[in-house]
Amino acid sequence: MQVVVTGSIDGTDLDGWARVVAADAAPVHYTPAYLRAYQEHPLSPYTAVRYLTVVQDGRPVAVLPCYLQQQGDPYGALAGAGLPTGDRPALLGHSWYCYDTRVPMLPTGAEQREAVLEVLLDALEKLRIAEGAGVAGLVNVAEHDPLLALARRRGWRVAPIVDRYQLPLQAAPTYESYLMTLGTRTRRTLRQYARRAEEAGVTLTIEAPTPARLASVCALTRLTAAKYGSADMYPEPAFTDFVMGLGEHARVARVDQGDRPLAAAVLLLDEQRLHMWVGGAAEATVDRFSPNYLLWAMEIRAAIELGKSWVEGGRSNRTMKERYGMRQLPLYACVTAEAP
Structure with a gap:
């Protein structure tokens, strides 16, 4: 496996990216249309965007968008969780407007999934150094995502950050x-x-x-x-x-x-x-x-x-959302130790 990094969504294998997103039933935030719209019209400023694609046997098997942000914690969410980012830029995925951070991946077994995540986090750590960021990491990750267990084993700092709410309609x-x-x-x-x-x-x-x-x-x-x-x-x-x-x-x-x-x-x-x-x-x-x-x-x-099948209710306002049928889904952030 290798990780291909590009600075534009149109520089990726768009068809391959879209196939991965569809196969993993990932949310709209990972579609090329969303990423292109955010790249061209960011709601929160960023210094650079980096699209990571894990390629195996010539085809994309996993994808992840990340943003290099001069102000790594613009809304104080990481600091509030006890994960300060320091004064240097931060390389984080997804954007703060996505409450469902994950690594979309082609369906596979647990062992292969972990291998893909290992390669991707290796690449993220190396990219942090290359970009001069103080920390790298992922925000708004679901509580039971295997990504969090792997981050802990790698010595990353992991902490609960916020809750999101979802209504099942099945x-x-x-x-x-x-x-x-x-x-x-x-x-x-x-x-x-x-x-x-x-x-x-x-x-x-x-x-x-x-x-x-x-x-x-x-x-x-x-x-x-x-x-x-x-x-x-x-x-x-x-x-x-x-x-x-x-x-x-x-x-x-x-x-x-x-x-x-x-x-x-x-x-x-x-x-x-x-x-x-x-x-x-x-x-x-x-x-x-x-x-x-x-x-x-x-x-x-x-x-x-x-x-x-689902209504996504975003974050906060627990009382009202639970009263009207939504369930609480705790989210976590995981970041590398701050660089010296």
Whole structure:
């Protein structure tokens, strides 16, 4: 096995990369379309991007995107987990906007999987030195990913970083069957809000993104994110340009009252999942209903109608997400020891 490193997604074996991502049922964040959109319109600045492809017998068997960041921990997530990155750049995968960091790989046995991961982490450590980074590592890795055990054996620092949330839909073939999985009061609230919104003349729409719609979504997203000090994660015009670059992987969900936008979100789609990516609302309550809850219900209904197996709810807001059926998935970060 060897690892091929390129500085552009279009410099990789695109067909081979896409085959690996599809075979591993990896999320949208690993598709060439997503990586190209983020490369050209980054939401958070990076110094360089490095695409690592493990090649065996002339074909790609595993892939990993990494970003060399001058400010390795821009949102303080690693420091909060006790993994400070120091003052030097950091080489990290995936981007901070991906809550599902993994090494997409062709299906294989446990022994071969570990061999591939060993080769890849060797390459990541060497690349850290070549790029002059203080640390290298992976963020937002699922708790039971074999990658974490290997990182520990190599002496990397491993720590819990945040939780993400996911709703399985295999047992909910219809929206009504989803509602029946919820508590009585929770189910009643969603139905009640839907009736009140209809009486108030509210329209619910899911459509392909346009620059004008995305500008509105970004404004609502920044308004909501500002409450948590994270509005800068969604800069314009990069936000609009990035989402437009996703093509068929992106949709816009809207809750409107006449010409007045009440709530909106960007949804990301891949073969198995609908991702509740980002969104916001102008007000918490309007005419005795919550626009945010309408948005939630609309997204769940859309995922079911599209035949998705999972709804990805992203990070944080545990109370609300668990009340509405999502399960908690702990995430970890693993980084090399800081270079002297």
